Amino acid sequence: MSDIRPEAEAKHSATQKPPLDPHLKALENEAIHIFREVAAEFERPVMLYSIGKDSSVLLHLARKAFYPGRVPFPLLHVNTGWKFAEMIAFRDKIVKDYDLDLIEHINPRGAAENVTPFTHGSALYTDIMKTEALRQALDAGKFDAAFGGARRDEEASRAKERIYSFRTPDHRWDPRNQRPELWNIYNGMIRNGESVRAFPLSNWTEVDIWRYIQAEDIPIVPLYFAEKRPYVERDGMMILAEDPRLELLPGEVKQEGVIRFRTLGCFPLTGAIRSTATTLDDIIAELETATVSERQGRAIDRDQSGSMEKKKREGYF
């Protein structure tokens, strides 16, 4: 069976967009180069797909890198069971529209023991449902390379990470002993069981992501756009109050307001922001004047400085 898409060429050449500006073009070229290099050098690559804006950009770049062929590796969604419902609907549509191979993994131990963000606390929950689950899925697929959408501007320990980030057989990252990475020459040599996490978006900033989504007309989950939504306030965060599993605690009331999300993850751990941004232009304008970083709405990053490094050493993405 041939996996070429003859209709695609005509479609794309028909809808001519203005060319990307040199800044975004340089970032795009670098990402495509990384995608092709990993796909050529590794036996079993996989792409981590978290459904968020960075994943959407990552997927778009993968489609560009391998065009006119199919994306030559599966997508892996590590599900926790606590994602926003709109994220799952969006994921399923994208997988169908773009003819992708999706692997979904939920930690069976976590599911059996009923590990939830409410009962186990955000740290332990993240550890089991994300970090441990990711290790299980990577082991099960015997993947030797995993693409991730992490950016160096997200967090101080990310800023230190290589584009090819080497992992031991038990998925550990040794930040003090990273391989030198010179020019755009990547060292993909590993032994059996070892693996590499590859980060094509390393040099992108949050604004770049949004400007690229706009320039390339990339579909994203509607939760990024402001709309009137129900929420409750908890631990200083606005939590979306849509899922029936969310039980109101004493003193909490369901409210309604025009809100949106700057990052997307598990709904009980992701805080919304008040915003009236309903278009990409609005979002970019808002970002240019934003005074807090995108990570601020995430419970898991707030425990302590260095918490991300610790999680990453243990195999978190």
Added chain:
Amino acid sequence: MTVSATATAEVFSLEETAPDHARAIRDSRPLRLITCGSVDDGKSTLIGRLLWDTKAVKEDQAATLERDSSGKQNDLGLPDFALLLDGLQAEREQGITIDVAYRYFSTDRRAFIVADTPGHEQYTRNMATGASTADLAVLLVDARVGILEQTRRHATIASLMGIRQFVLAVNKIDLTHYDRARFEQITHDFKEFALTLGVKQITAIPMSALKGENVVYDGRAAMPWYDGPTLVETLEKATTRSNQTVGFRLPVQRVSRPGESFRGYQGTVAGGSVKPGDSVVVLPSGMVANVTKIVTFDLVRNAAVAGDAITLVLDRQVDVARGDMIVAIDSQPMTGRGFDAQLVALQPDGIEPGKRYWLKSGSRRQRVSIEPVSQLDLKTAKWGAADRLGMNAIGKVHLTFDEQAIFDTYEQNRTTGAFILIDPDTNNTVAGGMITGRRSEIGGIHKDDQRVLLSLPADLAEKIMATELFANRRQDVDVRHTSAGRAAEILADLDD
């Protein structure tokens, strides 16, 4: 600075629209720069200051910074800006930079990617990592201390790696009472040294990274005697390099064959430009073909230039594999089995003579054996003979390949002239290298031509062997140490 503890308190207003620069900064690719220099000269502080004064630090990050630097504030009551950069636990605990950190900021005119590199000699490899992709180096010097060996080492590595634009940041000038004579002396010393590297484009700036003088804002109040540019003004004017004016090069990363009807060669253009109709050669096979199409996701393009990630379609069935290079027919790179190169050794074991390494350049990986020829002495800036290279050494080597290799000189093309060495035992990257030329395949001491035996006093021989001319032809020379009496005997034998 205070920060709202809750996200709910954060209300965004669209009334304050984004400044117009949001568009203006994007008319060029980001400028890539590194900070380098000796430990404690203020590299991390400088970048922290750059991020701070260009508003790249958000309030929640600032709050974390304030919390983390409590008790560590300096006498000026300013937070420890280096903590914005030193993101690893070990770095925070030891108060030093271990690994390179990449940071992003922009001004009204331009976007920047800055690599903060470690000053300690043992982490030189991480400095080289940062230097390899940089357009410009900011070299810091502590105004009280002046140029150190490590300053020279970093300047040398940066220049070897092709950086031609330098900013000499004479930092901590506040601790010298803004001493102009001191600034001028250090500038003079550095310019003299830089001449030996062939570096001419140097902007010297007296600076206090901590207080933010001549970084983003000028320091006129404290230093009325300085009327040159601030650091950011210099960065805004710096040029980015490209490989666009050289011959067309496409290192093939993958062959795309999604179906019977399509066969395309995917890679990133590493030099020059290409358009449909161009005649090209596939190396190393030497087969000739013409370009029919440049395919990208968006549209079929009528040209591609250096830096573009493309898929190339040729007009005939030729054998092309990953690692091959498709090049302009009228401007071809060098091919051969022997090359000369300069290396930076990056790991504790150094580079062992005769050992077979993997060499990766572009998408091509092949076996190579390395013969060290000479090594740069950073104290004297002279090349001396060497037969192995230790950690952090900068050396000249001969490369001998089992199969044809394809290179340009690094001087001509920073992509097709660069390579890394991988140790097959550890899989680690052990050196970064830059091609200086091709070597004729019959060389060495067994070459059949006229020879001269000289008997010299040891000190004179040392001096001659330290010259560049000698070092460059080290493989053609046989050297033995012996006594004056024995030398006389041997020469006498010849006369018989």
